[in-house]
Amino acid sequence: xxxxxxxxxxxxxxxxxxxxxxxxxxxxxxxxxxxxxxxxxxxxxxxxxxxxxxxxxxxxxxxxxxxxxxxxxxxxxxxxxxxxxxxxxxxxxxxxxxxxxxxxxxxxxxxxxxxxxxxxxxxxxxxxxxxxxxxxxxxxxxxxxxxxxxxxxxxxxxxxxxxxxxxxxxxxxxxxxxxxxxxxxxxxxxxxxxxxxxxxxxxxxxxxxxxxxxxxxxxxxxxxxxxxxxxxxxxxxxxxxxxxxxxxxxxxxxxxxxxxxxxxxxxxxxxxxxxxxxx
Numbered sequence: 226x227x228x229x230x231x232x233x234x235x236x237x238x239x240x241x242x243x244x245x246x247x248x249x250x251x252x253x254x255x256x257x258x259x260x261x262x263x264x265x266x267x268x269x270x271x272x273x274x275x276x277x278x279x280x281x282x283x284x285x286x287x288x289x290x291x292x293x294x295x296x297x298x299x300x301x302x303x304x305x306x307x308x309x310x311x312x313x314x315x316x317x318x319x320x321x322x323x324x325x326x327x328x329x330x331x332x333x334x335x336x337x338x339x340x341x342x343x344x345x346x347x348x349x350x351x352x353x354x355x356x357x358x359x360x361x362x363x364x365x366x367x368x369x370x371x372x373x374x375x376x377x378x379x380x381x382x383x384x385x386x387x388x389x390x391x392x393x394x395x396x397x398x399x400x401x402x403x404x405x406x407x408x409x410x411x412x413x414x415x416x417x418x419x420x421x422x423x424x425x426x427x428x429x430x431x432x433x434x435x436x437x438x439x440x441x442x443x444x445x446x447x448x449x450x451x452x453x454x455x456x457x458x459x460x461x462x463x464x465x466x467x468x469x470x471x472x473x474x475x476x477x478x479x480x481x482x483x484x485x486x487x488x489x490x491x492x493x494x495x496x497x498x499x500x501x502x503x504x
Contacts, residue, residue: 240292240294240295240296241265241266241288241291241292241295241296241297242264242265242266242295242296242297243264243265243266243267243286243288243295243296243297243298244262244263244264244265244267244297244298244299245262245263245264245267245268245269245284245298245299245300246260246261246262246299246300246301246302247260247261247262247269247282247300247301247302248260248261248301248302248303248304249280249302249303249304249307249309250304250307251304251305251306251307254277254278255277255278255280256278256279256280256303256307256308256309257280258271258280259304260302266286266287266288266297267284267285267286267287267297267298267299268284268285268286268287269282269283269284269285270282270283270285270314271283272499272500275496275497275499275500276496276497278308279308279309279310279496280307280308280309280310281309281310281312281499282301282309282310282311282312283312283313283314283499283501284299284311284312284313284314284347285313285314286313286314286317290317290318290319290320291317291318291319291320291329291331291358292319292320292322292326292329293320293321293322293323293326293327293328293329293356293357294322294326294327294329295329295330296329296330296331297329297330297331297332298331298332298333299331299332299333299334300333300334300335300336301333301334301335301336301343301345302335302336302338303335303336303337303338303341303342303343303370304338304341305338305339305340305341306339306340306341307338307341307342308341308342308343309341309342309343309344310343310344310346310499311335311343311344311345311346311347312346312347312348312499312501312502313346313347313348313501314501315348315501315504316348316349316350316351316379317347317348317349317350317351318351318353319350319351319352319353319356319358320353320356321353321354321355321356322355322356322357322393326357327357328357328358328359328393328395329356329357329358329359329360330359330360331358331359331360331361332360332361332363333360333361333362333363334363334364334365335362335363335364335365335372335374336365336366337364337365337366337367337370337371337372338367338370339367339368339369339370340367340369340370341367341370341371342370342371342372342373343366343370343371343372343373344372344373344374344493345362345364345372345373345374345375346373346374346375346489346498346499346502347375347376348377348501348502349377349378349379349433349478349482350376350377350378350379351379351381351382351478352378352379352380352381352389352392352394353381353387353389354381354387354388354389354390354391354392355389355390355391355392356389356392356393356394357392357393357394358392358393358394358395358396359395360395360396360397361396361397361399362374362376362397362398362399363399363401364398364399364400364401365401366400366401366402366440367402367403368402368403369442370402370440371440371441371442372400372438372439372440372441373437373438373439373440373441373489373492373493374398374400374437374438374439375435375436375437375438375485375489376396376398376435376436377433377434377435377436377478377481377482377485378396378412378433378434378435379432379433379478380418380419380422380432380433381419381432382478383432383476383477383478384477388419388432389418389419389432390417390418390419390420391416391417391418391419392414392415392418393414393415394412394413394414394415394418395411395412395413396411396412397409397410397411397412398410398411398436398438400438400440400468402440402467407440407466407467407468408438408468408470410436419432428474429459429474430476431459431474431475431476432475432476433474433475433476433477433478433481434472434473434474434481435471435472435473435474435481435484435485436470436471436472436473437462437469437470437471437472437473437485437488437489437492438468438469438470439468439469439470439492440467440468440469441467442467444464444467444468444469445464445467445469447469447491447492448462448463448464448469450491451469451471451488451491451492454487454488454490454491455471455473455484455487455488456484456487458473458475458480458481458484459473459474459475460472460473460474460484462488469492471488473485473488486498486502
């Protein structure tokens with residue numbers, strides 16, 4: 226019926242490209258939209274405000290997941306004195322890559338100007354067996370700005386009997402305050418990932434890892450409350466140089482999420498989470 230090449234040939238498979246740029250500004254007591262650019266599979270939605278003064282932004286990937294060779298670029302800019310929470314509609318899935326595929330490429334840059342506050346609250350990143358992902362999160366904040374960020378990586382859904390036996394992962398979080406580099410947190414795993422996660426110095430048998438970063442003048446004041454909120458979970462938190470970092474490990478995403486939410490409740494002064502987190 227077809228005289229062309231097979232549609233399953235890697236060279237003929239369609240790849241997703243997405244670009245999202247959102248810039249907000251201050252208008253009286255409120256944070257309002259200043260710029261919006263949406264290209265390809267990445268979209269942004271602006272639900273009704275939960276808390277006055279804060280703008281809620283929800284990101285969507287209409288591609289239904291990320292495959293090898295896909296490219297996603299996100300840029301969020303907060304003007305002086307603004308307040309915004311960025312969330313994702315659902316957990317993002319990174320599927321098995323073909324041997325001929327380039328890794329999925331994800332780049333996110335967050336810029337926070339003077340006196341502004343940004344919350345980066347995507348939902349979980351779910352990795353499938355034999356996925357290949359190259360991801361970077363770059364955060365640049367003014368000396369008097371505030372930033373709260375969460376990244377949770379799930380190495381296979383335990384409830385579905387999934388395990389990431391093999392794969393390729395490069396994941397970087399870099400935070401700068403003014404001209405000062407505060408954090409360079411890099412994960413590099415490839416080959417037998419599941420076997421590596423069993424090692425005590427890497428995962429200790431965990432298949433879910435969450436990282437919480439909080440940069441604000443009151444970071445030190447919240448340390449004890451965050452440690453108490455995380456309770457008996459396999460977790461720890463430290464503060465230095467005006468930055469609080471918590472790391473949470475677990476064998477199921479539900480238990481890790483509960484611990485993350487408990488920490489966020491302290492760091493967000495009990496403000497309601499974005500509605501997408503409760504769906």
